Amino acid sequence: MTAALFWEWLIKGIILILVMTGGFAYTTLLERKVLARMQARIGPNRAGPFGLLQPVADGIKLIFKEELIPAGADKRIFVLAPIITVIPALIVTAVIPWGTSVTIGGREIALRITDINVAVLYIMAVTSISVYGITLAGWSSNNKYAAMGGLRATAQMVSYELALGLAFIGPVMLAGSLSMSDIVAAQQGLWYVFIQPAGFLIYFVASLAEVNRAPFDMPEAEQELTAGYHTEYSGMKFALFFMAEYIKMIAVAMIGASLFLGGYQGPFVAQLPWLGPVWLFAKVFVWLFVMIWVRATLPRIRYDKLMALGWKVLLPVSLLNVMVTAVVLVLTSA
Amino acid sequence: MALGSVILFAVLALVVVGSALGMLFSRNAVYAALFLVLNFATVALLYLILGAPFIALTQITVYAGAIMILFLFVIMLLGAEKLPDTARSGRQRWVAALVALVFLAEVGLYVAYRGSNLAGMPALTADFGSPVAVGLALFEQYQLPFEITSVILLSALVGAILLTRQEKQRS
Numbered sequence: 001m002t003a004a005l006f007w008e009w010l011i012k013g014i015i016l017i018l019v020m021t022g023g024f025a026y027t028t029l030l031e032r033k034v035l036a037r038m039q040a041r042i043g044p045n046r047a048g049p050f051g052l053l054q055p056v057a058d059g060i061k062l063i064f065k066e067e068l069i070p071a072g073a074d075k076r077i078f079v080l081a082p083i084i085t086v087i088p089a090l091i092v093t094a095v096i097p098w099g100t101s102v103t104i105g106g107r108e109i110a111l112r113i114t115d116i117n118v119a120v121l122y123i124m125a126v127t128s129i130s131v132y133g134i135t136l137a138g139w140s141s142n143n144k145y146a147a148m149g150g151l152r153a154t155a156q157m158v159s160y161e162l163a164l165g166l167a168f169i170g171p172v173m174l175a176g177s178l179s180m181s182d183i184v185a186a187q188q189g190l191w192y193v194f195i196q197p198a199g200f201l202i203y204f205v206a207s208l209a210e211v212n213r214a215p216f217d218m219p220e221a222e223q224e225l226t227a228g229y230h231t232e233y234s235g236m237k238f239a240l241f242f243m244a245e246y247i248k249m250i251a252v253a254m255i256g257a258s259l260f261l262g263g264y265q266g267p268f269v270a271q272l273p274w275l276g277p278v279w280l281f282a283k284v285f286v287w288l289f290v291m292i293w294v295r296a297t298l299p300r301i302r303y304d305k306l307m308a309l310g311w312k313v314l315l316p317v318s319l320l321n322v323m324v325t326a327v328v329l330v331l332t333s334a
Numbered sequence: 335m336a337l338g339s340v341i342l343f344a345v346l347a348l349v350v351v352g353s354a355l356g357m358l359f360s361r362n363a364v365y366a367a368l369f370l371v372l373n374f375a376t377v378a379l380l381y382l383i384l385g386a387p388f389i390a391l392t393q394i395t396v397y398a399g400a401i402m403i404l405f406l407f408v409i410m411l412l413g414a415e416k417l418p419d420t421a422r423s424g425r426q427r428w429v430a431a432l433v434a435l436v437f438l439a440e441v442g443l444y445v446a447y448r449g450s451n452l453a454g455m456p457a458l459t460a461d462f463g464s465p466v467a468v469g470l471a472l473f474e475q476y477q478l479p480f481e482i483t484s485v486i487l488l489s490a491l492v493g494a495i496l497l498t499r500q501e502k503q504r505s
Contacts, residue, residue, distance in 0.1 A: 077368075117387070118465060124391070124395045125398075128398070129399055131399070132368075132371070135403065135407070139406075151410060158400065158407075161400075
């Protein structure tokens, strides 16, 4: 490995983390603005033009808040839990390609951090680790509401992970590869959402549940659980949970856009490689908007209905989708 | 082996052994479970530096992710965090001693025969451990064991569901 390659990786990694954290800040603003408009309000508009400095104000507020650790809490795990939650959210998109490649100063630079042949498995592995943070936060707080929220979150995320994983299989089978770059490249002519509409819907619903977004935000149902697993958290530790939730939203939007909406593919990408990240950004933006729209529209689903939906509807349908895709693939290729 | 990979291996091996000991000696079941998660994840990294990314990521998804989260879930649900301070029963101790002896014998055999017939081993191919290679091996070379395993898992699944059903009828 040459020094230049090392610096290239380091810079790309830092860019990814900066984009994800910056994206988190402005997704919160987007959510507040869109929700406000849908509820005939104005939303944050005091800090900066159009409220654009609101995330900065929120950040400063959270930094200066008092950090409280409850006396009965398990201190080590209580501190560890927000960190375990945020790190998987930050690294899960490392395998998503942002574009083909560009030439800077005579050096060809691929617009992706890495192209591994087990990228889809990497996403599954990292998301399965991210459950721990929420579970441990609920347990270590030594609070009934937090523990209930943590247990609900664990059950929900473990249940919907299965449907999510099976939704990945459709694009993987069509592209014949586990590499995200191959999957995106295979969608040059036709996006997989048109060949895999069922898979796309399953992915969308399961990913909402996986990131605990409305209508699947049972783990933090205010009316029953005060705030769920992060009841006892304050200051920057609370901010880390908040950050993880929004970064996960961006991450599932990026993964979904790459699996089903052609990722960086779009008109004129072949001629102008810099358009790749722009198309990907546009798709992620629309996806995030729809997620916020769903939150503004749908009421929360009751807990037993939620588990029934996961196990009795999504899982069989996704299994059926995998079977049908496999049979059709074999029949058409023969 | 280059110096860098020796250092990397040494650090990972220390974490593996340390987390295994931590799992054994912690008196809090949640800490023990977390040490085991760290152990599984580090073993996955060892697979990764051995050139088997598929096995490594499966190890993290299945063992460190799915199975251990269920362990943790049950520990938290039953409120069984604090383990009793009493010593383990005598029979378990004998089994442990026996297993330790077998393991030590294996290590001894490895040291005795280390490197003696490595020359006869085929070199690693470029697609060794790739998802395609693993899939083909599983479905062509080892199809019968694969199918048998899936039937065993299915019967365990049906059995688990049956057990919870009987529980409901009694109460």
